[in-house]
Amino acid sequence: MSAQHIHILYIDDEIHNLNAFKASFRRIYTVQTAGSAEDAYKLLEDHEFHIIISDQRMPRMTGIEFFESILHKYPEPIRVLLTGYADINAVIDAINKGQVYKYFSKPWNDEELRHNIEKAYEVYALRKENRELTEKLLDVNEKLEFLLRQKLIS
Secondary structure, three states: OOHHHOEEEEEOOOHHHHHHHHHHHOOOOEEEEEOOHHHHHHHHHHOOOOEEEEEOOOOOOOHHHHHHHHOOOOOOOEEEEEEOOOOHHHHHHHHHOOOEEEEEEOOOOHHHHHHHHHHHHHHHHHHHHHHHHHHHHHHHHHHHHHHHHHHHHO
């Protein structure tokens, strides 16, 4: 899959960060941005995202709280947390509560973030392939059990 097919949602309450992210990555990936968790919820309803990157410190809801709130409805996207603050408790919460794949400090390094977006997409693709293979295996197993029951009954 080409990088352009990687769909990213970036959430940050600071407009200059949204613009900087878009300027850095829109030519490489398909990027949607949201200035708040509320805006992000609307985008999640209408689009499929492979990777969600969120700022930690935002008004009304932190990045971790946002990730935690979408975990059951949107478990597939890989979650990445960005923050301008070195808060070890936030990092621990991000990993434990929001199932965050990676944590980055602001300002981000474009090359490092791009590399980790690629790695995050690999994880997304492998998880998706694993789910599909598991579903096929369950289906084949069900059919085999049916055939076995038919033989036993006959």
